Amino acid sequence: HPAALPISSGVDRVPAPPEHAVHTRDGAHSVAAAVANDELRLRYQPIVRIKDRAVVAVEALVRWQHPTLGLLTPDRFFHAAHQSGHMPLLDQWVLQHACEDMIELRGSLKGAAPIRVNVNISVPTLTTDLTELVTTTLKRTGLPARRLRLELNEGADLDTLTRAGPHLETLTHSGIEVALDDMGAGATDLRYLSHLAPRDIKIDKLFVAGMLISPRDHAIVTLLTDLARRLRLRVAAEGVETAEQLAALARIGVSYAQGYHLAPPLTLTDLTSTLSKGHSS
Numbered sequence: 001h002p003a004a005l006p007i008s009s010g011v012d013r014v015p016a017p018p019e020h021a022v023h024t025r026d027g028a029h030s031v032a033a034a035v036a037n038d039e040l041r042l043r044y045q046p047i048v049r050i051k052d053r054a055v056v057a058v059e060a061l062v063r064w065q066h067p068t069l070g071l072l073t074p075d076r077f078f079h080a081a082h083q084s085g086h087m088p089l090l091d092q093w094v095l096q097h098a099c100e101d102m103i104e105l106r107g108s109l110k111g112a113a114p115i116r117v118n119v120n121i122s123v124p125t126l127t128t129d130l131t132e133l134v135t136t137t138l139k140r141t142g143l144p145a146r147r148l149r150l151e152l153n154e155g156a157d158l159d160t161l162t163r164a165g166p167h168l169e170t171l172t173h174s175g176i177e178v179a180l181d182d183m184g185a186g187a188t189d190l191r192y193l194s195h196l197a198p199r200d201i202k203i204d205k206l207f208v209a210g211m212l213i214s215p216r217d218h219a220i221v222t223l224l225t226d227l228a229r230r231l232r233l234r235v236a237a238e239g240v241e242t243a244e245q246l247a248a249l250a251r252i253g254v255s256y257a258q259g260y261h262l263a264p265p266l267t268l269t270d271l272t273s274t275l276s277k278g279h280s281s
């Protein structure tokens with residue numbers, strides 16, 4: 001086994017490299033090269049209001065159309081992107097293209113389906129000038145602030161949260177929303193709730209997967225939903241794979257859901273035809 005590389009900043013938690021991770025010893029396979037060669041792709045997974053199945057938002061999910069390895073999901077290349085310091089570059093690329101795609105979608109649907117796009121923001125990007133990045137991207141693309149939501153989904157230390165807080169507050173005032181991703185698992189902990197002003201929490205798919213089998217997981221979903229209600233936050237569940245899970249979530253009081261049972265991550269073309277068939281509100 002190769003020795004673990006030291007984590008440079010100590011700020012972000014670098015995801016562990018899975019067995020099948022793309023190794024990037026030379027720049028040829030780096031995320032920077034993927035950007036330069038126009039090999040990144042976006043998929044959009046609908047987020048649905050449970051009570052009427054209306055699509056209220058989509059989450060942008062990045063893929064790498066690798067020249068020899070095929071279409072790669074983030075678990076194949078995020079480790080290398082963190083190690084090489086390319087996550088801000090990747091997040092910028094995603095933000096820019098997600099905003100452009102939403103403008104294109106709005107054009108195709110002739111103004112119907114006023115949905116938000118959720119863009120994941122990694123910890124290294126939280127220490128950059130987020131206000132500048134987001135406001136210039138919105139200006140450049142023409143997407144209104146009320147059509148964008150930022151998902152924070154990795155552990156940041158207190159220093160990073162303190163630095164990012166004012167940026168997120170400024171952005172929130174302009175109409176952008178912040179969602180806390182992977183609640184209850186991973187590294188999104190309760191400090192995010194006390195230091196930032198999120199509008200939504202997304203319950204991690206781990207608990208959704210277990211909730212019908214494990215009373216403990218069911219209790220955790222209930223707890224997070226109650227917590228969200230007390231804090232006046234909206235709550236969404238991720239990883240909904242069955243009708244039974246969806247029904248159980250509705251009983252608990254979860255309002256929004258995302259998962260293969262509702263829709264997989266879609267190309268912009270497939271999203272456009274799904275929304276034009278009247279699934280939107």
Ligand code: C2E
Binds near residue numbers: 045062074182238
């Ligand atoms: P996430 O933000 O929690 O995104 C949800 C993940 O769950 C996605 O995996 C999605 O494809 C997957 N998923 C959706 N429905 C289901 C389901 O019903 N069951 C199961 N088991 N999984 C489902 P994906 O696309 O592989 O992304 C993995 C993670 O990589 C994301 O987790 C997010 O943390 C990160 N990520 C993805 N795209 C981006 C991006 O553009 N920028 C950044 N910074 N991170 C991203």
Ligand code: MG
Binds near residue numbers: 059153181
């Ligand atoms: Mg997410």
Ligand code: MG
Binds near residue numbers: 181182
């Ligand atoms: Mg995640």
Ligand code: MG
Binds near residue numbers: 182202
């Ligand atoms: Mg998640």
